[in-house]
Amino acid sequence: MITSTLPTIISFASTDDSATWRLDIAADLNYFNGHFPEQPVLPGVTQLDWAIKLGCNHFGYNVNVATLEVLKFQQLMLPGTQVELVISHNPAKQKLTFAYSEGDKRFASGRIALNSDVSATAVNN
Numbered sequence: 001m002i003t004s005t006l007p008t009i010i011s012f013a014s015t016d017d018s019a020t021w022r023l024d025i026a027a028d029l030n031y032f033n034g035h036f037p038e039q040p041v042l043p044g045v046t047q048l049d050w051a052i053k054l055g056c057n058h059f060g061y062n063v064n065v066a067t068l069e070v071l072k073f074q075q076l077m078l079p080g081t082q083v084e085l086v087i088s089h090n091p092a093k094q095k096l097t098f099a100y101s102e103g104d105k106r107f108a109s110g111r112i113a114l115n116s117d118v119s120a121t122a123v124n125n
Contacts, residue, residue, distance in 0.1 A: 006050055006054070007029065007050065008024040008026065009023060010022040010023065010024055014058065018086060018087065018088040018089075019054070019086070020084055020086045021087075022083075024082050025042060026080070041077065041078065047077065048108075048110070051085060051096070051112065052096075054085065055089065055096040059089045064114055065114060068110055068111070069095075069110060070111055071108075071109075072109050073107070073108045074107060075108075082102065083102050086098065093113070094113065094115075095111050097109075097110070097112075098110060
């Protein structure tokens with residue numbers, strides 16, 4: 001995993017099998033530095049890191065990624081935006097499915113297959 005900090009979480013809601021975070025992608029995040037000078041863009045690796053950290057923490061998994069599946073980056077995530085991150089989990093397959101979006105605009109999505117077992121107690125954000 002990369003060393004990163006999470007963005008500001010504006011709101012959070014969850015059900016048994018999914019969780020939704022509203023995130024503020026502030027223009028002053030360090031991840032925009034040098035990526036790219038003419039038009040700052042939030043790196044895909046940062047988006048993936050946030051999904052892994054938030055999903056594993058909420059659903060009680062150890063951060064131990066086996067593989068990434070159907071990973072797609074459809075739109076550029078620019079500074080000064082707010083997005084929703086929805087993560088659902090399939091405990092039988094030890095997989096998290098995530099999607100970043102804002103209305104009809106989809107930024108990124110994919111599945112994260114994990115090596116670890118889900119723990120008995122998930123941590124709520």
